[in-house]
Amino acid sequence: MGPEDGAGTRAENDAMLHLVAALASRERPAVVLSGAGISVSSEIPAFRDSDGLWARYDPMEYATIEAFWADPEKVWQMLWELDAVLEAAEPNPAHHAIAQLQRLGVLATVITQNVDALHQAAGTRDVVELHGSRRSLSCLGCGRARSRDEMVAETRRGEVPRCRACDGWLKPDVVFFGEQLPAEALHRAERAVRGCDDLLVVGTAAEVTPAASLPGIARGAGARIWEINPEPALREAEHIMRPAQLALPELVDRLRERRKGDTDGDPG
Ligand SMILES: [Zn+2]
Numbered sequence: 001m002g003p004e005d006g007a008g009t010r011a012e013n014d015a016m017l018h019l020v021a022a023l024a025s026r027e028r029p030a031v032v033l034s035g036a037g038i039s040v041s042s043e044i045p046a047f048r049d050s051d052g053l054w055a056r057y058d059p060m061e062y063a064t065i066e067a068f069w070a071d072p073e074k075v076w077q078m079l080w081e082l083d084a085v086l087e088a089a090e091p092n093p094a095h096h097a098i099a100q101l102q103r104l105g106v107l108a109t110v111i112t113q114n115v116d117a118l119h120q121a122a123g124t125r126d127v128v129e130l131h132g133s134r135r136s137l138s139c140l141g142c143g144r145a146r147s148r149d150e151m152v153a154e155t156r157r158g159e160v161p162r163c164r165a166c167d168g169w170l171k172p173d174v175v176f177f178g179e180q181l182p183a184e185a186l187h188r189a190e191r192a193v194r195g196c197d198d199l200l201v202v203g204t205a206a207e208v209t210p211a212a213s214l215p216g217i218a219r220g221a222g223a224r225i226w227e228i229n230p231e232p233a234l235r236e237a238e239h240i241m242r243p244a245q246l247a248l249p250e251l252v253d254r255l256r257e258r259r260k261g262d263t264d265g266d267p268g
Contacts, residue, residue: 020254029108031196035204041092065178076160091122097248099123109192115174128188132174141168193218205233
């Protein structure tokens with residue numbers, strides 16, 4: 001039995017039990033940092049995948065801000081296809097489990113590197129989108145904002161959407177390579193990890209800055225780091241080496257069982 005079976009090794013089961021105990025007893029709710037790995041089972045292609053959308057559209061050719069300025073028609077070809085993929089995607093058991101952790105009161109903020117909005121679709125509140133949002137667009141000419149749904153209603157698929165005020169090009173509010181991250185999101189993310197007792201890193205190696213700095217900030221503020229990834233990447237973390245869509249629903253089940261046990265054993 002290995003991580004692929006979803007059963008986990010003894011060490012992983014121990015890590016899961018430690019995490020359940022930690023979440024059940026902490027004063028301050030946990031924070032989740034999520035990345036592409038959590039959405040793979042929702043059919044969303046990661047940049048690293050060797051097939052799918054990014055095999056046909058090299059991110060370095062299509063997802064840079066320079067490429068957008070140079071040839072918006074070419075980049076929008078990719079963006080329309082990506083939009084169709086993201087519109088069709090549904091939250092998977094990992095997204096739903098995270099929403100349940102929040103309802104159980106053991107989780108506060110979710111910080112995500114994903115732009116698929118699947119955490120929100122699962123009902124999670126207080127989501128910090130480090131790499132921006134696909135639900136809105138901005139005009140590169142005058143800066144006016146437009147919602148994605150309004151844009152889709154007004155634009156023929158395949159065409160570059162234009163600003164109604166100045167006819168400038170519209171670009172989704174997702175962070176392209178070569179662009180700055182939204183400062184406000186980064187600020188919220190840092191504040192969240194400073195205020196938690198546990199940081200759960202899910203489906204990301206947290207290799208790309210600024211997400212890469214968040215586990216260190218959390219640890220510096222006294223939090224414990226838990227990594228839920230089939231292939232662990234963080235050194236100073238407790239590892240649950242299983243796919244998030246298996247590990248997180250189990251975590252929710254175990255927390256519920258533990259609470260039920262606590263209530264049953266309560267003499268009052
Ligand atoms: Zn404009």
